[in-house]
Amino acid sequence: MSKIIIIGAGVVGSSIARELARYNADVLVLESANDVACGTSKANSGIVHAGFDAKPNTLKAKFNILGNAMFDRLSVELDFPFKRIGAMVLCFDEKDYPALEELYHKGEANGVKGLEILPGDKARELEPHISKEVVAVLRAPSSGIVGPYEMTIAFAENACVNGVEFLFNKKVTNVRKAEDMVVECADGTSYHADMVINCAGVFADEINNMACDKKMQIVARKGEYMLLDKTNGYLASHTLFQLPTKMGKGILVSPTTHGNILIGPTAHDMLDKENVSTTVDGLNEVYKMASMSVPELNKRMVITQFSGLRAHNVDGDFVIGESEVKGFYNVAGIESPGLTSAPAIGDYVAKDVAKIMNLESNPNFVPVREGIKQFSTMDDTQRAEIIKKNPLYGKVVCRCEVVTEGEIVDSINRPLGAKDLDGVKRRTRAGMGRCQSGFCTSRIMEILSRELGKDMTKITKFGGKSNVVIGRVKQ
Amino acid sequence: MIEKNLIIIGGGPAGLAAAKSAYDSGERDILILERENTLGGILNQCIHNGFGLHTFKEELTGPEYANRYVQQVLARNIEYKLGATVISVTNDKVITCVSEADGLVKYHAKAIILACGCRERPRGGINIAGSRCAGVFSAGTAQKLVNIDGYMVGKEVVILGSGDIGLIMARRMTFEGAKVKAVVELMPYSSGLNRNIVQCLKDFDIPLMFSHTVVDIKGKDRVESVVIAQVDEKLQPIMSTAQEIKCDTLLLSVGLLPENELAKFANVQLSNVTGGGVVDDKMMTNVEGIFQCGNVLHVHDLVDFVSEESELAGKCAVDYINNGKTESDYVELQTSGGVRYVVPQKISRKVDTGELKLKMRVANVFKNRRLVVEVDGEEIFSKKRPVVAPGEMETITLKADQLDKVSKGQSVVVCLKEV
Numbered sequence: 001m002s003k004i005i006i007i008g009a010g011v012v013g014s015s016i017a018r019e020l021a022r023y024n025a026d027v028l029v030l031e032s033a034n035d036v037a038c039g040t041s042k043a044n045s046g047i048v049h050a051g052f053d054a055k056p057n058t059l060k061a062k063f064n065i066l067g068n069a070m071f072d073r074l075s076v077e078l079d080f081p082f083k084r085i086g087a088m089v090l091c092f093d094e095k096d097y098p099a100l101e102e103l104y105h106k107g108e109a110n111g112v113k114g115l116e117i118l119p120g121d122k123a124r125e126l127e128p129h130i131s132k133e134v135v136a137v138l139r140a141p142s143s144g145i146v147g148p149y150e151m152t153i154a155f156a157e158n159a160c161v162n163g164v165e166f167l168f169n170k171k172v173t174n175v176r177k178a179e180d181m182v183v184e185c186a187d188g189t190s191y192h193a194d195m196v197i198n199c200a201g202v203f204a205d206e207i208n209n210m211a212c213d214k215k216m217q218i219v220a221r222k223g224e225y226m227l228l229d230k231t232n233g234y235l236a237s238h239t240l241f242q243l244p245t246k247m248g249k250g251i252l253v254s255p256t257t258h259g260n261i262l263i264g265p266t267a268h269d270m271l272d273k274e275n276v277s278t279t280v281d282g283l284n285e286v287y288k289m290a291s292m293s294v295p296e297l298n299k300r301m302v303i304t305q306f307s308g309l310r311a312h313n314v315d316g317d318f319v320i321g322e323s324e325v326k327g328f329y330n331v332a333g334i335e336s337p338g339l340t341s342a343p344a345i346g347d348y349v350a351k352d353v354a355k356i357m358n359l360e361s362n363p364n365f366v367p368v369r370e371g372i373k374q375f376s377t378m379d380d381t382q383r384a385e386i387i388k389k390n391p392l393y394g395k396v397v398c399r400c401e402v403v404t405e406g407e408i409v410d411s412i413n414r415p416l417g418a419k420d421l422d423g424v425k426r427r428t429r430a431g432m433g434r435c436q437s438g439f440c441t442s443r444i445m446e447i448l449s450r451e452l453g454k455d456m457t458k459i460t461k462f463g464g465k466s467n468v469v470i471g472r473v474k475q
Numbered sequence: 476m477i478e479k480n481l482i483i484i485g486g487g488p489a490g491l492a493a494a495k496s497a498y499d500s501g502e503r504d505i506l507i508l509e510r511e512n513t514l515g516g517i518l519n520q521c522i523h524n525g526f527g528l529h530t531f532k533e534e535l536t537g538p539e540y541a542n543r544y545v546q547q548v549l550a551r552n553i554e555y556k557l558g559a560t561v562i563s564v565t566n567d568k569v570i571t572c573v574s575e576a577d578g579l580v581k582y583h584a585k586a587i588i589l590a591c592g593c594r595e596r597p598r599g600g601i602n603i604a605g606s607r608c609a610g611v612f613s614a615g616t617a618q619k620l621v622n623i624d625g626y627m628v629g630k631e632v633v634i635l636g637s638g639d640i641g642l643i644m645a646r647r648m649t650f651e652g653a654k655v656k657a658v659v660e661l662m663p664y665s666s667g668l669n670r671n672i673v674q675c676l677k678d679f680d681i682p683l684m685f686s687h688t689v690v691d692i693k694g695k696d697r698v699e700s701v702v703i704a705q706v707d708e709k710l711q712p713i714m715s716t717a718q719e720i721k722c723d724t725l726l727l728s729v730g731l732l733p734e735n736e737l738a739k740f741a742n743v744q745l746s747n748v749t750g751g752g753v754v755d756d757k758m759m760t761n762v763e764g765i766f767q768c769g770n771v772l773h774v775h776d777l778v779d780f781v782s783e784e785s786e787l788a789g790k791c792a793v794d795y796i797n798n799g800k801t802e803s804d805y806v807e808l809q810t811s812g813g814v815r816y817v818v819p820q821k822i823s824r825k826v827d828t829g830e831l832k833l834k835m836r837v838a839n840v841f842k843n844r845r846l847v848v849e850v851d852g853e854e855i856f857s858k859k860r861p862v863v864a865p866g867e868m869e870t871i872t873l874k875a876d877q878l879d880k881v882s883k884g885q886s887v888v889v890c891l892k893e894v
């Protein structure tokens with residue numbers, strides 16, 4: 001059987017893996033982190049862009065529009081959170097009105113449906129908390145929001161049950177062409193394949209440059225965010241962008257699929273591609289700019305901050321296709337709208353690779369995946385029923401998000417299950433609420449320790465040396 | 476639906492004291508719902524000495540103090556459920572509770588006492604920038620890992636915030652062989668008890684740096700260092716004073732917040748100063764028959780005061796079950812001149828509890844002041860205080876004859892004045 005290696009288990013690698021599972025091939029995903037969705041796919045705005053922002057006739061525009069249209073079906077098929085809530089681009093100054101119209105026309109050229117320009121007062125009827133300064137908005141009803149890591153995990157799980165193999169803590173250090181393609185990892189192992197697909201996010205240039213003479217350069221551009229408590233969810237019902245001006249691209253204010261409010265991101269180029277720390281200046285900028293859109297924002301309601309790195313290709317567009325080296329395929333420079341595009345990229349790349357390699361379709365492919373049953377969103381009848389079936393659903397572990405032991409055990413034991421605290425958090429939301437895991441950390445560590453048969457001192461926050469405790473206390 | 480006269484949510488010191496006192500006031504149909512597997516609340520992890528000096532006139536550890544109340548509840552055969560988490564409360568007093576043993580159960584109660592305690596303010600709540608690596612804990616989480624679970628959280632520690640839990644953890648970590656390099660406090664004073672500063676820091680030569688904060692956390696997998704800096708009068712960091720301290724652990728003791736998610740479901744009015752409910756002198760909230768006491772109402776410095784306040788709530792809840800709501804005319808208490816809040820926030824004219832205790836916290840450290848209660852500009856109470864500080868709760872006891880001077884429509888102000 002043909003062998004395919006995918007480097008990187010972000011949303012792009014995972015989507016391609018899932019689509020390739022539709023064919024008879026031996027697919028292996030190599031990921032340097034301890035879990036899927038540990039790179040950019042876990043820290044972004046989570047917007048399913050309508051597509052008015054992308055430059056017409058680029059890959060970004062094409063995959064954005066195609067991807068956006070796939071979300072309604074896909075989110076049901078793979079059971080991940082998605083809501084088509086619409087977006088508004090806020091214009092604060094009459095002088096910038098032409099730029100708003102230009103955006104409208106760009107959207108039309110890209111094929112975005114339902115766009116309309118509304119005067120400020122009309123916009124405030126729909127969004128009562130936006131600033132009095134807003135003079136007009138561009139409204140895009142087809143914009144949506146998605147749980148980015150839930151989506152990535154869903155792709156990966158579905159790929160896994162359909163036979164794709166995932167290996168973690170496999171940092172690729174070399175890719176070379178011999179008789180077939182050889183992929184070498186930092187731990188000394190190496191793997192052979194007929195086709196290598198590079199989905200390494202901000203490191204996709206390094207992977208490309210290992211295999212190809214035609215070099216690539218990807219700049220990591222950091223975006224910082226703040227997340228507000230759910231009680232502030234009433235502040236916005238659309239994703240609220242600011243009209244890009246000479247002052248910059250602006251900061252968005254958006255609901256998340258779980259009802260929090262997200263504000264951000266900044267945009268600063270980084271030399272260190274692993275640096276996802278937040279900064280005082282960055283967070284101040286986020287707060288100040290976001291308050292221009294929604295003046296009522298209150299810093300005291302912030303429950304956490306984070307940042308992600310855009311994989312910005314200096315040439316501007318996505319790079320998708322087999323490189324000059326046969327058997328080496330790039331899916332690189334996938335910055336925003338990468339999340340939106342991921343389903344369409346997965347579909348396109350799998351079909352393209354299948355054609356190149358003459359793959360036959362896999363008759364046993366199961367497209368449907370069922371997620372973890374979420375206690376917090378059930379009604380009381382469903383709750384009573386599930387506790388009867390599995391009493392662990394009666395034990396609430398995370399108070400703030402009302403996550404039960406039943407869900408945590410499921411998150412650990414399902415295909416590609418959680419292995420660390422962050423893994424449990426992203427799969428169940430335990431620890432994501434207002435207390436940010438103050439109460440449940442030790443309980444979740446105990447459950448991980450019990451289910452994985454691992455000592456408490458070996459339990460990590462996110463793999464590597466991120467151990468939570470360092471040993472026993474003195475006796 | 477199961478009918479009960481009184482349901483108490485939370486089996487910590489507040490819930491236990493309320494239950495005991497409700498029983499002693501004649502009520503027999505009482506149920507305590509507690510989500511943990513033991514009674515006693517947060518005290519179970521506070522294994523240090525210093526509890527109970529007021530109540531029992533002796534120094535007990537947290538678990539010992541809790542156990543005194545647990546024994547009193549057991550002796551009275553008061554019904555309680557463990558591992559039972561209340562997930563909602565409505566304003567018509569329907570409680571939804573889930574547990575492994577009983578599944579989902581709905582109760583209806585004539586009166587409810589919310590005694591759910593508090594939680595710690597997390598890192599996100601104070602916007603510290605930096606790496607999101609392992610090794611950053613709230614002090615209470617570290618306290619649980621060390622004291623209950625028996626695991627060390629780190630070797631070299633910096634503590635941000637000088638709240639009591641942080642101070643106590645500085646000593647605890649030192650006992651366990653860790654090096655506590657500094658306690659860093661944003662304000663020019665501590666929010667903890669003075670006795671804890673002496674016994675937990677001074678006795679171990681741990682530096683306490685006022686008007687400083689953490690501006691960066693460094694480290695890839697686990698904390699490798701933190702950067703601290705002095706702050707100006709507006710509490711903004713002065714970056715030229717930044718210094719890096721090598722450490723593997725950062726503990727945060729930056730404030731406690733009443734756990735009021737359930738109260739919100741029931742439309743209980745909350746104070747944006749205390750974060751707890753707005754109550755009258757019978758500890759009743761704006762929702763008839765729903766009472767609050769302990770840390771869910773306002774964060775206490777000493778558990779003795781929690782017990783005292785909760786005994787009052789228990790007694791008043793029984794009074795409500797038997798006689799309904801007897802009072803409707805309230806006088807709202809106002810604060811000024813450095814008093815940040817006062818609990819209760821409103822009092823009824825007829826006070827059948829005899830004397831009335833007002834509890835309050837001040838907004839800053841003040842020297843040589845008087846705590847004063849004024850009715851329409853006339854002082855009805857005054858008490859000299861050489862020093863008052865935000866970390867220590869102040870109490871005023873008003874006698875019946877002083878209260879007689881208060882009637883509807885008057886303005887009652889609690890304030891600090893120069894001596």
Ligand SMILES: Cc1cc2nc3c(=O)[nH]c(=O)nc-3n(C[C@H](O)[C@H](O)[C@H](O)COP(=O)(O)OP(=O)(O)OC[C@H]3O[C@@H](n4cnc5c(N)ncnc54)[C@H](O)[C@@H]3O)c2cc1C
Pocket residue numbers: 007008009010011012013030031032033036037038039040041042043044045046047048049170171172173199200201202203204221222223224265308309310311334335336337338339340341
């Ligand atoms: C601030 C910000 C906001 C954004 N907002 C949006 C948005 O609202 N809507 C939208 O559509 N898109 C958005 N995006 C873009 C979107 O998040 C990305 O396009 C998408 O997540 C990229 O996915 P990926 O799989 O390519 O990258 P990643 O998720 O980074 O995955 C790459 C993976 O490769 C692994 N890897 C790297 N090097 C190696 C190696 N040597 N060996 C093995 N594994 C390796 C990494 O560990 C990582 O898991 C945003 C991006 C940023 C940064």
Ligand SMILES: Cc1cc2nc3c(=O)[nH]c(=O)nc-3n(C[C@H](O)[C@H](O)[C@H](O)COP(=O)(O)OP(=O)(O)OC[C@H]3O[C@@H](n4cnc5c(N)ncnc54)[C@H](O)[C@@H]3O)c2cc1C
Pocket residue numbers: 484485486487488489490508509510511515516517518521526559560561562590591592593594595614615616618639640643731734737768769770771775776777778779781
């Ligand atoms: C981490 C921490 C450390 C502390 N250390 C000290 C100290 O060293 N010294 C000191 O004097 N004071 C300390 N305090 C303050 C101390 O908590 C109080 O003095 C006292 O314990 C408060 O009593 P309580 O009953 O109001 O709250 P708690 O003791 O917190 O009890 C509340 C109880 O309610 C339960 N509960 C809450 N919600 C629900 C629900 N929905 N369903 C069922 N049950 C529920 C909780 O599980 C808990 O057992 C500390 C507080 C904290 C948070």
